[in-house]
Amino acid sequence: MSKFITSSIGKKVVMSLSGLFLMTFLMVHLTVNCFLFAGAEAFNTAAHFMVTNPIIKVVEPILALGFVVHIAWSIWITIQNMMARPVRYNKTNQGKNSSFASRNMFVLGGLVLTFLALHIANFYVKIKFTHEIGAVSYAGVEMHDTYTLVTSLFTIWWYDVIYVIGAILLGYHLSHGFWSAFQTIGFSNQIWRKRLTVIGYIFALVIAGGFAIIPTYFYFVQ
């Protein structure tokens, strides 16, 4: 098993499976965030359900592990590729054979990670550690006022710009990562390669568009 994980195909499989797991998280996260459009009570109740649900409590450390594995393996693969190929290929006409995203996955991932560090400081740290969040009560159930925390951040224009850029970078990263992950785990033949490329672009567009619309909407409606 450990031989497989350290082999070059094994490393790609680990990257793909952790990537697919993180994509599932993104779909759930965006779905919960869409409750913001339904108002304070709907979003706070959804966020409260997520933090109190026992299944989510189990999934949270697995999610953190998913991020750590995905990042650590990407660094490992990139270093090994650089060591195997110390002289860089001639870059002329590279764009004809590969997409911008596929050639820049490591850089795009690094930029998404930078965004994520700021994002965790904005919300997660304030909710879980520094407790810079108010409380509300609906039908006798007290919970965090996550709605006010999120929507007040989005009144600051430069945060909105950062969140929109973060969403676009994430979209680029996913546009290649989606079909590449399926290809690595053996899901892709001539026909499915094309289909998965299109589904990947749609998936990337929905995720990037969804995460970008939220800060933009709250900047203009507040």
Ligand code: HEM
């Ligand atoms: C409109 C954009 C976004 C909003 C409004 C938003 C909102 C939030 C909130 C409120 C939390 C804290 C949840 C809690 O602990 O109660 C959170 C956590 C988190 N967000 Fe986001 N998020 C956005 C975009 C993103 C993006 C693009 C990513 C990934 C690249 C991401 C990844 C995470 C992670 C990993 C956590 C910590 C785990 C968790 O609490 O679920 N978020 N987000």
